Amino acid sequence: MSEKLARLKEIIGEVSDLGHAASVLSWDQQVYMPAGGAEARGQQLATLGKIAQEKFIADEVGELLEDLKKEFPDPETDEGAMIRVSARDYDKARRVPTSFVVEQALASTQAIGDWVRAKSQSDFSIFRPALEKNVELVKQYVSFFPPADHPYDTLLGDYESGMKTADVQEIFGALRPKQVKLIKAISEKKQVKDSFLQKKYNEKKVWDFSEKIVSKFGYDFTRGRQDKAPHPFETTFSVNDVRITNRFEKDQPLATLFSAMHECGHALYELGVNPAYERTSLASGTSLAVHESQSRMWENLVGRSLPFWEHFYPELKKTFSSQLEGVSAKTFYKAANKVEPSFIRVNADEATYNLHIMLRLEIEIGLVEGSIEVKDLPEIWNAKMRDYLGITPPNDALGVLQDIHWSYGSIGYFSTYALGNIISAQIWERVNKDIRDLDEQIRKGQFGELREWLRVNIHQFGHKYDPQDLMQRVVGSKIDSSAYVRYLTKKYGDIYEL
Numbered sequence: 001m002s003e004k005l006a007r008l009k010e011i012i013g014e015v016s017d018l019g020h021a022a023s024v025l026s027w028d029q030q031v032y033m034p035a036g037g038a039e040a041r042g043q044q045l046a047t048l049g050k051i052a053q054e055k056f057i058a059d060e061v062g063e064l065l066e067d068l069k070k071e072f073p074d075p076e077t078d079e080g081a082m083i084r085v086s087a088r089d090y091d092k093a094r095r096v097p098t099s100f101v102v103e104q105a106l107a108s109t110q111a112i113g114d115w116v117r118a119k120s121q122s123d124f125s126i127f128r129p130a131l132e133k134n135v136e137l138v139k140q141y142v143s144f145f146p147p148a149d150h151p152y153d154t155l156l157g158d159y160e161s162g163m164k165t166a167d168v169q170e171i172f173g174a175l176r177p178k179q180v181k182l183i184k185a186i187s188e189k190k191q192v193k194d195s196f197l198q199k200k201y202n203e204k205k206v207w208d209f210s211e212k213i214v215s216k217f218g219y220d221f222t223r224g225r226q227d228k229a230p231h232p233f234e235t236t237f238s239v240n241d242v243r244i245t246n247r248f249e250k251d252q253p254l255a256t257l258f259s260a261m262h263e264c265g266h267a268l269y270e271l272g273v274n275p276a277y278e279r280t281s282l283a284s285g286t287s288l289a290v291h292e293s294q295s296r297m298w299e300n301l302v303g304r305s306l307p308f309w310e311h312f313y314p315e316l317k318k319t320f321s322s323q324l325e326g327v328s329a330k331t332f333y334k335a336a337n338k339v340e341p342s343f344i345r346v347n348a349d350e351a352t353y354n355l356h357i358m359l360r361l362e363i364e365i366g367l368v369e370g371s372i373e374v375k376d377l378p379e380i381w382n383a384k385m386r387d388y389l390g391i392t393p394p395n396d397a398l399g400v401l402q403d404i405h406w407s408y409g410s411i412g413y414f415s416t417y418a419l420g421n422i423i424s425a426q427i428w429e430r431v432n433k434d435i436r437d438l439d440e441q442i443r444k445g446q447f448g449e450l451r452e453w454l455r456v457n458i459h460q461f462g463h464k465y466d467p468q469d470l471m472q473r474v475v476g477s478k479i480d481s482s483a484y485v486r487y488l489t490k491k492y493g494d495i496y497e498l
């Protein structure tokens with residue numbers, strides 16, 4: 001190996017170790033840490049972050065990257081891809097002054113506190129000054145980068161490399177009228193039964209069942225574990241240690257099963273990355289949207305399918321015989337796919353979910369452009385909810401204050417959720433062409449061939465290809481909503497007899 005490449009790998013490896021050590025601390029913070037540990041943990045994470053940043057933005061790294069770009073010009077090779085991705089990260093990190101990073105971190109700590117209070121009192125005015133500050137900082141962040149077609153491009157690009165605002169607007173623009181039409185058609189039909197989902201379920205039994213499902217998916221408990229945390233998430237410490245968390249809510253007992261499948265989908269992606277990429281810039285999923293396509297696929301296309309429940313339902317019914325008495329697999333499947341416009345994004349069904357995202361995207365673009373002011377957000381939010389979903393949030397907690405993202409200054413993130421849904425359906429059509437009897441396999445509880453297909457075609461590449469390039473390789477086209485529309489139309493056509 002070239003001496004310069006070895007040196008770059010050494011530095012990036014150490015930066016990656018520091019990042020993973022910080023991830024362990026964050027995981028502990030959310031899973032085990034007593035409340036009293038918060039202040040010290042904040043300092044520890046800040047110190048690790050600072051050391052990693054200093055190491056990474058050193059002049060030596062820039063010089064190595066410049067030389068190595070000439071030495072490895074072919075982006076199709078692992079080395080070429082590694083250098084391209086590191087150089088992009090390096091350029092970004094160098095453009096943003098450390099003083100700004102500190103200011104943004106302090107502002108977001110303040111904003112998270114204000115947001116929590118505002119949400120608990122359902123009063124947007126408590127959050128407004130902090131959000132105004134965050135929006136100003138985001139605009140300042142954009143100013144550190146060369147002008148793009150649209151100022152929002154810079155923010156979006158941090159999550160979806162190569163995606164532009166206009167691309168996402170085009171994709172969503174094509175999808176929106178179709179989803180609105182579908183929801184309207186469903187609303188005119190008889191609602192499905194789901195009262196049996198609101199009964200009392202034993203927490204431990206639900207938890208154990210969730211682990212049974214993800215084990216069958218192929219989540220390897222010798223390289224991961226599932227712990228309890230307030231918000232379900234997946235976190236990676238190495239290619240052989242990928243954790244998931246989950247929660248149990250009394251009023252939505254079976255949501256634990258779907259959360260486990262979702263986080264398992266993220267984890268399988270990380271566990272499937274080529275081990276040779278460990279401690280390099282390629283050692284993770286390529287983007288949030290592609291990551292979300294994996295979690296949504298296991299949660300929805302697999303976990304909310306009829307074949308899936310034809311396999312798992314008999315055992316579920318045996319485990320919860322009194323709650324599910326007289327309920328057939330088909331009835332259970334329909335309940336798991338109930339469509340109902342609702343206020344809260346994270347609880348939204350597949351048919352309405354993307355509309356929650358489109359509303360947020362339009363608001364974010366408006367804030368960044370300056371065509372929307374923070375003070376008007378509650379009204380704008382509610383008007384859009386009426387337009388898209390036909391319902392008006394009764395208060396700010398169920399409306400504009402529901403998500404944490406804007407409090408920590410994340411603008412540009414939301415659309416990746418909807419893009420993930422769209423991508424999952426494109427990949428699913430492709431998988432089904434290659435695995436002709438996939439439904440039959442799922443009905444038998446066999447997931448190995450599907451998991452292996454995803455590993456070979458997507459997971460192993462980690463960060464090697466940008467999202468749109470990966471899609472081109474895997475499905476032969478860029479991100480496009482037509483497969484998702486076909487999927488929704490067929491599924492809900494059957495369930496609601498449209």
Ligand SMILES: [Zn+2]
Binds near residue numbers: 262266292295
């Ligand atoms: Zn997710």
